[in-house]
Amino acid sequence: MKILDDISAELEDIKAQSLWKAERPILSPQSSHIEVAPGREVLNFCANNYLGLADNPELIAAAKEALDSHGLGMASVRFICGTTDLHRMLERRIADYLETEDSILYAACFDANGGVFEPLFGDKDAIVSDSLNHASIIDGIRLSKASRFRYANGDMDDLERQLDDARRTGARRIIVVTDGVFSMDGYFAKLREIRALADRFEALLMIDDCHATGFIGPKGRGTAARAGIKADIVTSTLGKALGGSAGGFIAAAKPIVDLMRQRSRPYLFSNALPPPIVGAALKAIDLAEQGDDLRERLFANMKRFRSGMARAGFKLLPGEHPIIPVMLGEAKLAQDMAAKLFEQGIYVTGFFYPVVPQGKARIRTQMSAAHATQDVDAAIAAFTHVGREMGVI
Numbered sequence: 088m089k090i091l092d093d094i095s096a097e098l099e100d101i102k103a104q105s106l107w108k109a110e111r112p113i114l115s116p117q118s119s120h121i122e123v124a125p126g127r128e129v130l131n132f133c134a135n136n137y138l139g140l141a142d143n144p145e146l147i148a149a150a151k152e153a154l155d156s157h158g159l160g161m162a163s164v165r166f167i168c169g170t171t172d173l174h175r176m177l178e179r180r181i182a183d184y185l186e187t188e189d190s191i192l193y194a195a196c197f198d199a200n201g202g203v204f205e206p207l208f209g210d211k212d213a214i215v216s217d218s219l220n221h222a223s224i225i226d227g228i229r230l231s232k233a234s235r236f237r238y239a240n241g242d243m244d245d246l247e248r249q250l251d252d253a254r255r256t257g258a259r260r261i262i263v264v265t266d267g268v269f270s271m272d273g274y275f276a277k278l279r280e281i282r283a284l285a286d287r288f289e290a291l292l293m294i295d296d297c298h299a300t301g302f303i304g305p306k307g308r309g310t311a312a313r314a315g316i317k318a319d320i321v322t323s324t325l326g327k328a329l330g331g332s333a334g335g336f337i338a339a340a341k342p343i344v345d346l347m348r349q350r351s352r353p354y355l356f357s358n359a360l361p362p363p364i365v366g367a368a369l370k371a372i373d374l375a376e377q378g379d380d381l382r383e384r385l386f387a388n389m390k391r392f393r394s395g396m397a398r399a400g401f402k403l404l405p406g407e408h409p410i411i412p413v414m415l416g417e418a419k420l421a422q423d424m425a426a427k428l429f430e431q432g433i434y435v436t437g438f439f440y441p442v443v444p445q446g447k448a449r450i451r452t453q454m455s456a457a458h459a460t461q462d463v464d465a466a467i468a469a470f471t472h473v474g475r476e477m478g479v480i
């Protein structure tokens with residue numbers, strides 16, 4: 088089998104380049120403390136479980152309640168016979184929470200981003216995208232016939248140039264697209280400046296708020312609320328802070344959402360979200376909206392980890408997001424350090440080229456409201472111990 092041999096060679100090549108991604112089975116629910124082998128518990132600092140809701144008893148109860156009242160799944164796309172009262176309630180709830188007119192659910196934010204551009208932007212239109220935007224945005228843009236303009240990450244002069252170029256092509260509709268938070272660095276998009284530029288060039292603004300919805304900005308309404316601006320389109324996930332299960336959405340003005348229901352392919356041709364997930368998401372938004380205490384704990388943990396690690400001599404990327412990258416430089420160092428920390432009971436992951444630039448390898452830590460102060464201190468102590476042993480600090 089020539090084809091399988093070729094594929095095997097490709098896999099060997101991935102391993103030879105140290106780019107192989109192994110998966111570690113977890114035996115317990117997702118949380119700050121997880122079981123990774125029978126009787127072996129570690130502290131988890133690499134989940135997107137920002138509010139600590141992934142194993143929340145109220146969410147699990149809400150999922151069970153919806154399971155009993157509406158069953159496991161719909162066996163249908165939404166427009167044939169896959170819409171329950173719960174689906175519409177959740178879409179209204181998301182829209183109210185994010186202060187938009189309406190919203191529409193997808194199986195994942197990957198699908199929301201994959202399906203949002205093609206119905207709205209054709210060959211007369213232009214999409215202006217940040218160079219570090221999420222893979223699903225890049226794929227979604229590829230699926231539309233619009234002309235594409237890319238600006239260097241966070242570079243407002245370049246954004247202005249690209250918008251100017253887009254205008255000069257005589258584009259009918261223009262949209263600027265950005266992640267609200269760039270997840271490798273934990274940096275926020277410069278939304279006030281981006282909004283002002285978009286307005287000047289009469290362009291729409293779309294924000295992917297996956298690493299913000301539920302915990303950034305007042306009441307966790309996201310990066311636009313934090314910046315005091317409005318986006319025209321927000322895409323986000325139910326798979327991170329809002330309970331960590333599955334599902335994504337687009338929140339926008341009603342005509343945009345209505346067009347998605349008619350034309351967006353991942354919505355039209357894919358099964359409806361299962362009712363237990365919808366039921367749990369309704370509860371997750373309640374808990375997020377009322378979750379000032381959770382956000383307070385999350386950001387207290389962030390500050391404690393940042394200051395403890397800086398005091399120990401580690402090089403961190405500066406910022407105000409619970410994503411805290413510990414900069415190490417070489418890929419091997421990041422991998423070896425993550426392995427040693429795991430032996431010490433701290434679960435973190437190394438990130439290296441091609442996910443981040445060459446020579447900028449790092450361990451990306453993520454704080455959660457589920458971490459106790461002792462958990463954060465234990466992580467700082469383990470980093471300090473391993474860091475000294477390896478000559479990093």
Ligand SMILES: *Cc1c(COP(=O)(O)O)cnc(C)c1O
Pocket residue numbers: 194195196197198200221223266270295296297298323324325326333334335
């Ligand atoms: C996680 C993530 C996604 C994908 O969300 P899913 O719901 O898991 O598909 C999309 N965009 C960004 C910026 C993300 O971080």
